[in-house]
Amino acid sequence: MNISLxxxxxxxxxxxxxxxxxxxxxxxDLASRLxxxxxxxxxxxxxxxPNYGVRRDISGQTLARWARGGSFDPICLYRVSATTHxxxxxxxxxxxRRAFTxxxxxxxxxxxxxxxxxxxxxxxxxxxxxxxxxxxxKCYLWRGKLGAATLRLRFAWNYRVSRLAAARxxxxxxxxxxxxxxxxxxxxxxxxxxxxxxxxxxxxxVLRRSLPKNTIFLESHLAAAPAIEAGDxxxxxxxxxxxxxxxxxIARTNARVGDPLTVSTLEDHRILRVVATGPGTAEIAKxxxxxTE
Numbered sequence: 001m002n003i004s005l006x007x008x009x010x011x012x013x014x015x016x017x018x019x020x021x022x023x024x025x026x027x028x029d030l031a032s033r034l035x036x037x038x039x040x041x042x043x044x045x046x047x048x049x050p051n052y053g054v055r056r057d058i059s060g061q062t063l064a065r066w067a068r069g070g071s072f073d074p075i076c077l078y079r080v081s082a083t084t085h086x087x088x089x090x091x092x093x094x095x096x097r098r099a100f101t102x103x104x105x106x107x108x109x110x111x112x113x114x115x116x117x118x119x120x121x122x123x124x125x126x127x128x129x130x131x132x133x134x135x136x137x138k139c140y141l142w143r144g145k146l147g148a149a150t151l152r153l154r155f156a157w158n159y160r161v162s163r164l165a166a167a168r169x170x171x172x173x174x175x176x177x178x179x180x181x182x183x184x185x186x187x188x189x190x191x192x193x194x195x196x197x198x199x200x201x202x203x204x205x206v207l208r209r210s211l212p213k214n215t216i217f218l219e220s221h222l223a224a225a226p227a228i229e230a231g232d233x234x235x236x237x238x239x240x241x242x243x244x245x246x247x248x249x250i251a252r253t254n255a256r257v258g259d260p261l262t263v264s265t266l267e268d269h270r271i272l273r274v275v276a277t278g279p280g281t282a283e284i285a286k287x288x289x290x291x292t293e
Contacts, residue, residue, distance in 0.1 A: 017076040020049045025077065033075060036067045049079045086124075088114055092142065092155055095126040100190065102159070110156040112139055117149035126153075133189045159188045164196050164217045172210045173254065175225060176202045184214065194219045226254040227279045234263050236274060238284045249282075 020029045028042035046066045050056040056077045063072035093106040126144035133140050142153045167182040174180075181199050196202060196217035205222040228234060228251045236247040248266045255261035255276035263272050263282060274282040 017055055017078045020077050020079050023049050025049050029077075030063075030066075034063065034067075034072065036070050036072075040067070050077060051079065088153060089155070091124060092126075092153060092157075095124075095142075096157075099126070099128045099131075102188070104157075104159070108157060108159065111153065112156060113152075113154040115152040116146060117151070123147060124151075126151075128190065131190045133187065135187075138187070160185050161188045164199065166211045166213055166215045166217065169213050170207055170211045172207050174207050176205065176207070176222075181217070182214075184216075186216075196222070224256055226259075226276075227257045228261060228276050228282065229254050232280060234261075235281050236263060236265065236272070236284065237277075237281065251282075255282075 018029070018033050022029070024045045025047045026042065027037045027040040027044040027046070031038040031040075031042075057074060058077060059074050060072040063075070064070055087106075088111045089109040090106040092109045092111070093104040096102050096104040096109075124144065124146055126142050130143040131140060132142075139154050139156050142155070144151045144153070162183055162185050165182050165184045167180055170176070170180060178199055181202075196219055201219075202217070202222055204225055206225050208221055208223045211217075211221065230251050230253055232251045234249045234251050236249040238245045238247065249263040249272070250266065252262040252264055252271070257276055257278060259276050261274050261276045261282050263274055264270070265272065272284065275285050276282050
């Protein structure tokens with residue numbers, strides 16, 4: 001697990017630096033690395049601590065002056081934000097339950113890295129749209145806020161779900177049957193698209209676009225099947241006031257109710273552009289009437 005703080009100029013290196021939590025550099029802060037300071041009263045204050053996430057180098061001469069004698073090698077200090085002490089797996093699990101209504105145990109979440117902007121922090125905010133999944137690293141990345149500070153959390157979480165997928169390559173406009181579906185297990189991925197829940201929900205519908213094999217079915221992939229298909233017999237109606245003329249025709253294209261439809265009349269084989277009104281029925285659209293001024 002790597003928890004890092006950064007400033008505007010970039011990520012701050014903390015390798016080998018001594019962490020300080022308070023606003024001042026005190027004897028107790030230095031005693032863990034420099035035994036000579038354990039002989040000084042713990043609350044003795046020497047200087048202000050650096051800002052959050054900022055490295056400060058202390059020379060050997062300065063340390064000798066603070067300790068009133070002795071010889072010291074230079075050291076570096078950095079100030080730890082209180083937010084680095086949050087139980088991140090627990091916080092992530094709670095946000096996953098709240099935002100996505102998922103059954104998540106904090107023990108199943110493994111934090112890989114937390115990057116927190118310098119500052120005292122504030123309320124934790126992890127929006128749904130800030131969560132993504134990287135298939136290469138098999139990790140999730142959640143961008144959010146701690147108060148006004150930017151936050152990035154990278155974590156592993158072994159949560160898998162079953163999804164309906166295309167058993168073979170499928171073509172646009174194709175009606176689906178049970179043989180077109182397979183079930184696959186894969187990591188849960190946040191998405192604004194709703195996956196197809198059941199095979200039954202697809203019956204009577206057609207594909208809006210072609211799907212390669214193994215594509216996960218989404219509700220947005222499906223549309224209502226056409227009321228009229230090419231080759232169907234069509235009762236073509238032409239209305240004039242209360243009168244209606246019925247002409248037999250053959251559909252040349254597919255159409256849902258309200259869609260334009262191309263038909264060929266049986267009697268004189270005229271090609272007409274009409275409007276589908278129901279299964280096997282269509283009407284000749286009336287021209288827009290204009291008033292003569």
